[in-house]
Amino acid sequence: MKFIQFNYIDHEISPIKFIVIVTLMLLAGKLLGLVDIDWIWVFSPVWGVLAIVVFVLILAGIEAIIVAIKDRKRR
Numbered sequence: 001m002k003f004i005q006f007n008y009i010d011h012e013i014s015p016i017k018f019i020v021i022v023t024l025m026l027l028a029g030k031l032l033g034l035v036d037i038d039w040i041w042v043f044s045p046v047w048g049v050l051a052i053v054v055f056v057l058i059l060a061g062i063e064a065i066i067v068a069i070k071d072r073k074r075r
Contacts (some may be wrong), residue, residue: 019045 013021026042029035 014047019049 016036022045023043026035026045028058030037030042
């Protein structure tokens with residue numbers, strides 16, 4: 001009797017892998033002359049995500065300041 005072994009392949013892709021793949025594709029396309037875009041847009045997946053993270057952190061900081069001010073007024 002033969003046993004068949006099935007290898008499980010994870011088809012999920014993490015957001016970081018997706019960003020890296022898109023950035024590398026844009027970089028390769030730019031270097032090979034396949035796409036005619038500015039360099040700032042080649043790296044936009046990287047700085048775009050960083051901009052969103054910084055924006056969320058700023059919003060969280062503002063919210064923390066507002067909560068701290070309201071907490072001081074209650075005392």
